[in-house]
Amino acid sequence: MKTIKVTLLSTLLLLALSFHSQAQYNKCAAQNVITESVEDENGEIVERRVNSDQYGNAQGNQYDLAVDGAFEGETIAVLHLYTSEGFDFELPKKALAEKGFSTYRWMNKPPSPQELKEGLEKACQLWIISNSTRMLTEEHLAVIKEFFDSGKGLYIWGDNLPYYADANYVSEALFGTSMNGNLMGNETVKIQQKSGKAGLRPNHLITTGLEYVYEGITIATIQKSKDMKPLIHGSADNLVAAIYEKDGKRAIIDGGFTRLYVNWDTAGTGRYVKNAAAWLVNYERFGEANLNQN
Numbered sequence: 001m002k003t004i005k006v007t008l009l010s011t012l013l014l015l016a017l018s019f020h021s022q023a024q025y026n027k028c029a030a031q032n033v034i035t036e037s038v039e040d041e042n043g044e045i046v047e048r049r050v051n052s053d054q055y056g057n058a059q060g061n062q063y064d065l066a067v068d069g070a071f072e073g074e075t076i077a078v079l080h081l082y083t084s085e086g087f088d089f090e091l092p093k094k095a096l097a098e099k100g101f102s103t104y105r106w107m108n109k110p111p112s113p114q115e116l117k118e119g120l121e122k123a124c125q126l127w128i129i130s131n132s133t134r135m136l137t138e139e140h141l142a143v144i145k146e147f148f149d150s151g152k153g154l155y156i157w158g159d160n161l162p163y164y165a166d167a168n169y170v171s172e173a174l175f176g177t178s179m180n181g182n183l184m185g186n187e188t189v190k191i192q193q194k195s196g197k198a199g200l201r202p203n204h205l206i207t208t209g210l211e212y213v214y215e216g217i218t219i220a221t222i223q224k225s226k227d228m229k230p231l232i233h234g235s236a237d238n239l240v241a242a243i244y245e246k247d248g249k250r251a252i253i254d255g256g257f258t259r260l261y262v263n264w265d266t267a268g269t270g271r272y273v274k275n276a277a278a279w280l281v282n283y284e285r286f287g288e289a290n291l292n293q294n
Contacts (some may be wrong), residue, residue: 006259008284024070024283030205032191055188055267056212061098063209064271066278076277077123079116080105081131082163088260095270096277113139117146125153125280129257130167141173148174153250153280157257160218164255171253175244177225179255186213187235188267199289200232206243206252206275207231213268215240216256228253248285251274 026033035047053059061068076096080089093103104123110116120126126147136144148154156166156171160182168178190212192199200207207213213232221238222228228242231252244251259269 020267030203034063050124058209065208065275066099069100074124076103078105078127080107080129091264117143122149127155129157132162132166134165136166159257177223179220179222186217187217188212198233198235205279210268214266216259220255
């Protein structure tokens with residue numbers, strides 16, 4: 001009888017977690033190709049693809065991973081170390097606001113380790129946008145590691161050589177991997193058909209509603225690591241973005257920060273950014289009780 005009660009309790013807890021996730025996520029979560037049930041000319045119910053935008057992705061915010069406003073009150077902290085050539089972060093900021101996120105940025109140079117620590121106390125995730133020279137110290141790294149180890153999300157952005165100095169400093173320390181190189185991209189890739197080849201990972205929460213995504217202009221390549229799983233392979237079959245999801249922790253490493261401000265309206269960028277942020281909240285771990293408590 002005791003075993004039955006424990007099993008029943010576990011089932012109820014799983015159902016409760018599923019219900020709460022559904023409150024934050026749209027019902028299409030983890031689906032690339034979105035369909036809907038409609039009545040055909042014969043009065044029969046059939047499944048058909050929802051309307052697509054000009055790039056082939058499902059059209060409408062209801063096909064993003066997260067419900068609009070789901071993360072109201074949550075803050076994304078950004079170490080925005082590369083700000084040249086008109087990179088003002090306004091486009092990502094506007095997209096993230098649709099899901100309720102506010103953003104707080106340190107621009108051009110990092111704050112002191114103490115100021116970083118204090119700022120991260122109010123954040124659900126940290127984005128690092130690297131420059132060509134390393135600016136973070138061992139003390140900064142310790143703060144970032146503590147933040148990540150607590151279960152908070154981490155997005156590490158680099159780009160073509162040499163714009164991955166701090167990206168590599170952090171990713172080598174935390175994940176034993178790095179990025180390198182300078183490949184010409186400027187292409188759109190679709191859902192991956194074969195492992196290791198161009199395309200985005202199918203049926204992951206981050207790729208919800210995405211059949212096509214822009215890879216960026218000139219991009220770096222992520223080196224393979226046992227702890228990092230592929231997310232996007234570029235048109236040259238190089239690994240552009242990879243994810244860490246184990247031990248209750250989540251991170252993304254990305255070699256194409258140009259898509260945050262160049263050709264923003266090309267395939268899928270806004271949805272990708274919103275989905276990535278929603279995933280990095282790590283809602284499945286923290287749940288409703290911890291939202292807005294930062």
